Each structure stands twice: as C-alpha cells, then as structure tokens.
Amino acid sequence: MKPKIKDVAKQAGVSTTTVSRVLNGEKYVKDDLKAKVQRVIDELGYSPSHIARSLVRQKTNLIGIIVPDLTSSFYATILSSVEQTASQAGYFLLVCDIHEDTGKELKYLNIFKEMRVEGIVIMHEKLDDEIRAFLDKLDIPVIFSSVRPADQKFMSVIIDDYSAAYDATCYLIGLGHERIAFIGGDMRDVTSGQSRYAGYRKALEDNNIPIEDDYIRFGDYKPQSGYERMKELLASRVRPTAVFAVSDDMAAGAMNCINDHLLSVPDDISVIGFDGSQLTELVRPRLSSMEQPIEEMGKVTVLSLIDFMTQQQTGFKKDLILKHRLVVRDSCRPVVKQQET
Amino acid sequence: MKPKIKDVAKQAGVSTTTVSRVLNGEKYVKDDLKAKVQRVIDELGYSPSHIARSLVRQKTNLIGIIVPDLTSSFYATILSSVEQTASQAGYFLLVCDIHEDTGKELKYLNIFKEMRVEGIVIMHEKLDDEIRAFLDKLDIPVIFSSVRPADQKFMSVIIDDYSAAYDATCYLIGLGHERIAFIGGDMRDVTSGQSRYAGYRKALEDNNIPIEDDYIRFGDYKPQSGYERMKELLASRVRPTAVFAVSDDMAAGAMNCINDHLLSVPDDISVIGFDGSQLTELVRPRLSSMEQPIEEMGKVTVLSLIDFMTQQQTGFKKDLILKHRLVVRDSCRPVVKQQET
Numbered sequence: 001m002k003p004k005i006k007d008v009a010k011q012a013g014v015s016t017t018t019v020s021r022v023l024n025g026e027k028y029v030k031d032d033l034k035a036k037v038q039r040v041i042d043e044l045g046y047s048p049s050h051i052a053r054s055l056v057r058q059k060t061n062l063i064g065i066i067v068p069d070l071t072s073s074f075y076a077t078i079l080s081s082v083e084q085t086a087s088q089a090g091y092f093l094l095v096c097d098i099h100e101d102t103g104k105e106l107k108y109l110n111i112f113k114e115m116r117v118e119g120i121v122i123m124h125e126k127l128d129d130e131i132r133a134f135l136d137k138l139d140i141p142v143i144f145s146s147v148r149p150a151d152q153k154f155m156s157v158i159i160d161d162y163s164a165a166y167d168a169t170c171y172l173i174g175l176g177h178e179r180i181a182f183i184g185g186d187m188r189d190v191t192s193g194q195s196r197y198a199g200y201r202k203a204l205e206d207n208n209i210p211i212e213d214d215y216i217r218f219g220d221y222k223p224q225s226g227y228e229r230m231k232e233l234l235a236s237r238v239r240p241t242a243v244f245a246v247s248d249d250m251a252a253g254a255m256n257c258i259n260d261h262l263l264s265v266p267d268d269i270s271v272i273g274f275d276g277s278q279l280t281e282l283v284r285p286r287l288s289s290m291e292q293p294i295e296e297m298g299k300v301t302v303l304s305l306i307d308f309m310t311q312q313q314t315g316f317k318k319d320l321i322l323k324h325r326l327v328v329r330d331s332c333r334p335v336v337k338q339q340e341t
Numbered sequence: 342m343k344p345k346i347k348d349v350a351k352q353a354g355v356s357t358t359t360v361s362r363v364l365n366g367e368k369y370v371k372d373d374l375k376a377k378v379q380r381v382i383d384e385l386g387y388s389p390s391h392i393a394r395s396l397v398r399q400k401t402n403l404i405g406i407i408v409p410d411l412t413s414s415f416y417a418t419i420l421s422s423v424e425q426t427a428s429q430a431g432y433f434l435l436v437c438d439i440h441e442d443t444g445k446e447l448k449y450l451n452i453f454k455e456m457r458v459e460g461i462v463i464m465h466e467k468l469d470d471e472i473r474a475f476l477d478k479l480d481i482p483v484i485f486s487s488v489r490p491a492d493q494k495f496m497s498v499i500i501d502d503y504s505a506a507y508d509a510t511c512y513l514i515g516l517g518h519e520r521i522a523f524i525g526g527d528m529r530d531v532t533s534g535q536s537r538y539a540g541y542r543k544a545l546e547d548n549n550i551p552i553e554d555d556y557i558r559f560g561d562y563k564p565q566s567g568y569e570r571m572k573e574l575l576a577s578r579v580r581p582t583a584v585f586a587v588s589d590d591m592a593a594g595a596m597n598c599i600n601d602h603l604l605s606v607p608d609d610i611s612v613i614g615f616d617g618s619q620l621t622e623l624v625r626p627r628l629s630s631m632e633q634p635i636e637e638m639g640k641v642t643v644l645s646l647i648d649f650m651t652q653q654q655t656g657f658k659k660d661l662i663l664k665h666r667l668v669v670r671d672s673c674r675p676v677v678k679q680q681e682t
Contacts, residue, residue: 045478047455070421071619073414080411083438087445092452095436097424104428111433114388137386223623252623259625278412282564282593283624284600 081298165199226253422639567594
C-alpha cells in the first residue's frame with residue numbers, strides 16, 4: 001500500500017492541511033513543524049500525486065512546445081536551451097514534433113489546452129485558419145520563438161531576419177561579388193521565407209546590382225534541397241560566383257553539390273549560410289554564416305513566457321528582437337575578376 | 342465564465358455521468374445520445390479538464406523521457422521517432438534533456454513519478470547508486486533505449502554493440518588494414534563504451550593483429566573530441582592507416598583533423614563511423630558507418646513500452662536486439678602496401 005497524506009498527518013501528529021501546506025511550500029508553516037513533516041514524508045516514502053495537487057493549486061507547471069522538425073540541428077539546439085531554462089525555473093516540457101503537419105499542430109494545441117499547460121511555445125509559422133481561430137480564443141499565454149507569423153497578438157522572440165539577410169548579401173557584395181545566387185526558404189513562412197528573400201533583393205537593389213530570376217531558387221531548409229537547388233544554379237547560363245542559402249543545412253548541401261561537380265568552395269564559388277548551427281564548424285571549408293543567437297533565443301523565450309504566465313497576460317504587442325551576427329569562416333573569398341584588363 | 346460539465350448536461354438534458362461517459366469514449370452510450378452530447382460540447386466550447394479526468398481514470402497518457410543531449414543528431418533523431426510513435430498511440434512526452442548530468446536525471450525521475458507518468462524511456466546509461474535504488478523501487482514501467490546499463494531489471498531496445506564494433510573492425514581488416522586506430526566512447530558506458538571497445542579488440546585478436554595501446558583513444562562522442570583524439574593519433578610513431586570511431590560525430594571530427602593536416606581521407610587514412618546519422622551523407626567524403634536502425638529503435642521502444650504499460654508489468658528479462666548494418670560510402674579504401682616488393 002502506498003502511504004497517503006492521511007498517514008503522513010497521523011504519524012507527524014498534524015492535520016492534513018498542514019502536510020499539504022508543507023508540500024506546497026507555503027509560508028504559514030513554522031520551520032520546526034515543516035522539518036518534522038518533511039521527515040515523516042521521507043520516512044514513509046510518501047509521494048504526493050501531482051495530479052491531485054494540480055487540481056488544488058490550479059498549477060500544472062507544464063509548458064507545451066510545438067517544434068516543426070526535431071531532426072534539424074537548429075530546432076534541436078533551441079529546444080535543448082528551452083528545456084534547460086524551463087527546468088531551472090521548475091517547469092516541464094510537453095514536446096510535440098509536428099513534422100511540418102499543421103493538422104497535428106491543431107490537435108496538439110487542443111491537447112495542451114486540455115492538459116492545462118500554463119504556457120505554450122510555438123516555433124512554427126505556417127498557421128492555417130483553424131489554428132488562427134484557435135489561438136484567437138485561447139486564454140493561455142503563447143510565445144512564438146524564432147518565427148513571427150503575420151497578424152498575431154502573441155509576442156515573438158526573433159532576430160531581424162530582413163536585416164540579417166540584407167547584411168549577409170552585402171557581405172558578399174563587399175567581397176566584389178555581383179552574380180550572387182539565393183537559395184531561399186518556404187515563401188509561406190513570413191520570417192524565414194519572405195523576410196530573408198526581401199532582404200536579399202533590397203541589398204542587390206541598393207547596390208545597383210540587377211536581380212536575376214535565374215539565380216533565385218527556393219528549398220525546404222534541409223541539406224538535400226540545398227544540393228538540388230545548387231545543381232540547378234550550376235546549370236545557369238552564366239555561373240554565379242557566390243551563393244547565399246537561408247539555412248546552414250541548405251548551404252552545406254550546396255557546398256557538397258559544388259564539390260561533387262569538381263568545383264571548389266570558395267575558389268570557384270563562395271557560400272554563406274544562415275543560423276550558425278554546429279554544422280558550420282563541421283563542414284570543410286568551415287561555413288561562414290549569419291548567426292542567430294540560438295541558445296539565447298531559447299532562454300529568452302522561456303523567461304518571457306514565464307513572465308507572462310506570472311502576470312496572467314495573454315496578448316502582447318511588442319516583439320523581442322535579438323541581435324544577428326555575421327561569423328566569417330572559410331567559405332567565402334573576394335571575387336576574381338575575369339578578363340578585366 | 343468557462344462552461345462546466347453541469348452546463349453541458351443541463352443543455353443536453355442528460356446526467357453529468359452520461360457526459361463523462363461520452364468524453365471518455367465508453368461503450369455504454371447510444372450513438373444518437375453520443376451525437377447529441379457532442380453537439381452541445383461543441384456549441385458551448387466545453388473543454389474537459391485533463392487533470393480532473395486523469396484523477397478519475399487514473400490515466401495521464403504521459404510518457405517521461407530522459408535524453409542525454411538533444412544537440413546530438415543521434416538523440417534528436419531517435420526522439421523524433423519516439424515522439425511520432427507515442428503521439429500516434431495517444432501518448433504525450435515529457436522530455437528531459439539531462440545534459441549528461443545524473444543529478445538532474447534523478448530529480449526528473451522523481452518528477453515523472455510525482456506526475457504519474459505511465460511509462461519512462463531512458464536513453465542514458467551512467468546510472469549512479471541513487472538512480473539504481475530509485476529504479477529498484479519504482480512501480481512504473483521503464484524501458485531503456487539504445488543503451489543497456491549493467492544489472493537492470495528493465496528491458497533495453499538496442500543493437501548488439503559488441504558485434505557491430507567487431508564487424509566494423511573486420512571490414513577494415515578485410516580491406517587489408519592492420520594499423521587500425523580506435524576512438525572509443527566513455528568507458529563508464531557499458532553499451533557504447535565497453536561493448537564497442539571489446540568488439541574492436543576481439544576483431545584484432547581473431548585476426549592475429551597485435552593490439553597497440555598507442556592506437557587506442559577515448560572521447561565523449563562529440564565532433565571536437567574526435568578531432569582532438571585524431572590529432573594525438575597523427576602524432577603516433579607509426580601513423581595508423583585506418584580509424585574506427587564509435588560515433589559519426591567523432592568520425593566527422595577525425596576526418597576534419599586529417600584534412601586540416603593536409604592528409605586525405607581515404608587515400609592516406611580510412612575512417613569508419615558508428616550510428617548512421619544524417620551527418621554520414623553531409624560530410625565529404627561521405628562517411629562509411631556501422632548503422633543503427635535509429636527510427637526503428639524509437640518506434641520499437643515506444644510500442645514495447647506501451648505493451649508493458651497495458652499489461653502493468655514493470656520488470657522484464659529479455660532485451661530486444663535490432664539489427665546493425667554496415668553502410669559503405671566513400672571514406673574507406675584498401676590499404677596501400679608500402680615497400681613490400
């Protein structure tokens with residue numbers, strides 16, 4: 001038989017209310033009484049039911065989290081940071097990897113609500129109408145991390161993706177490149193799709209470099225799509241001298257494609273990535289990348305969410321913009337001007 | 342005001358017990374009554390409290406999972422598969438990334454117990470005495486995945502790590518290599534540390550190749566340690582012609598080190614990894630590797646665990662051994678015999 005709260009109360013010679021107060025860490029219990037009750041709890045090996053306690057306290061200490069794809073190094077790293085910060089603050093994560101499936105996202109959001117999670121983190125921005133309607137009515141604090149869907153009342157923790165893409169492109173232009181190809185993301189994504197693409201275009205425009213549709217391709221952020229899009233780019237009438245890919249995974253795929261075509265990075269083609277994932281140090285040449293502060297993003301996400309949870313707010317107007325940073329490694333070099341004598 | 346179960350019952354003209362039966366999907370409710378109650382639930386936007394229902398049904402549908410390090414591609418992939426299988430079966434994951442900290446593991450195991458998880462998956466095998474004592478007394482089904490700690494009453498879903506390491510080494514021997522270096526794991530780990538090391542040694546012995554202590558190094562499974570250990574190996578009196586690293590991450594680090602020393606893989610040194618992670622296809626040359634069926638492992642783990650949960654068993658004698666598979670890519674070649682005329 002498992003010991004019950006009654007057994008603890010009896011053996012400690014106190015009421016069950018007092019035991020309950022000790023368990024909940026309330027302040028009205030004197031230290032010596034607290035110690036006595038705790039001793040009996042330890043002796044009997046009493047483990048309070050979290051479920052029963054949750055009902056009383058209306059606190060579950062659960063945070064629900066929606067991740068698009070755990071096998072991506074970017075999301076795995078940010079989740080690791082989210083988990084660490086949450087557990088330090090006494091919260092536990094319910095994790096849902098939706099594998100880019102919005103149907104699954106809606107199902108999980110419903111479950112999060114039913115399980116009375118105290119807050120929700122969403123790292124996915126392809127919201128359909130049903131999800132939007134659900135979020136509109138939701139009375140649980142939500143925070144978006146690394147993404148900012150259009151028209152949301154909820155706060156996002158992000159970098160300025162437009163400026164980051166602008167800066168990455170300007171870096172290549174500064175090295176003398178003019179034939180700069182672009183491997184973009186999913187254009188249904190505002191943050192990582194549209195914003196980065198707009199930043200790339202604006203940088204070319206501001207530097208009076210004509211935009212060549214032939215140099216613009218879109219992938220799904222994964223290595224294989226970087227490889228495939230690069231293959232198409234290599235078949236261009238005039239080969240680009242530089243490529244900007246909006247994820248490190250796609251940049252690594254592009255580098256492999258260049259390599260497999262017996263061309264060299266950066267001697268023949270410069271490549272710059274986006275994210276600053278572990279991969280940048282693993283590939284050869286090391287990949288220059290526009291870095292997001294991934295760990296900080298995870299940390300700030302959880303701390304902000306807990307703030308909202310404590311204040312019982314649900315809607316917020318201001319986003320939190322973290323700083324991006326260009327990290328130069330070995331995959332880019334100044335352009336070699338040909339036949340310009 | 343949120344609608345309560347009473348409100349649903351009143352509007353549908355039934356008892357709260359009937360509403361509760363509909364919510365729990367019980368069989369005693371007629372279809373037309375079920376439809377009627379469901380309609381009222383939808384109209385009122387009633388969301389039952391999972392907490393309250395859990396108390397009644399003694400079911401939380403939670404599975405707790407201990408992951409050593411989410412930023413490792415191996416664990417991220419297996420977790421992704423675990424999550425997918427669990428969610429298909431109607432279970433949700435409480436995820437704890439312990440960052441190789443056994444103190445955190447014990448704390449989380451206690452929380453899992455308190456939250457009445459129905460099953461626990463552990464992917465970490467450095468159990469200290471406190472954790473062992475905790476598991477000994479635990480009355481919740483536990484399953485180990487990808488690891489098998491010594492003396493456990495719980496089942497493991499693993500490959501035969503000893504044979505897999507033996508086979509990887511024999512593959513290099515079959516290519517004519519005799520100076521085969523080994524970058525092992527943490528020797529406190531039975532599965533990925535001791536078993537793989539023993540397999541390497543046995544393969545050399547069986548082929549009458551002397552074991553050179555100078556060729557044996559141990560890392561922490563991560564790329565950087567593969568790089569550092571390889572640096573030491575390159576300083577050996579006589580350079581090895583092949584290296585077997587017990588994780589793909591370490592093998593990739595070793596390849597980079599060889600590359601940075603202006604040597605070539607596989608022309609100067611052959612490299613073989615272990616795990617079959619995504620990295621094998623991303624690095625150049627592509628990494629040959631002893632592959633674990635990572636996704637299958639995640640799936641079988643959850644299905645077995647749910648089996649135990651359903652049968653309310655907690656201890657099991659037999660491990661489930663999945664098949665390993667050598668995947669040959671481009672990082673190994675036959676040894677070039679020198680000065681043997």
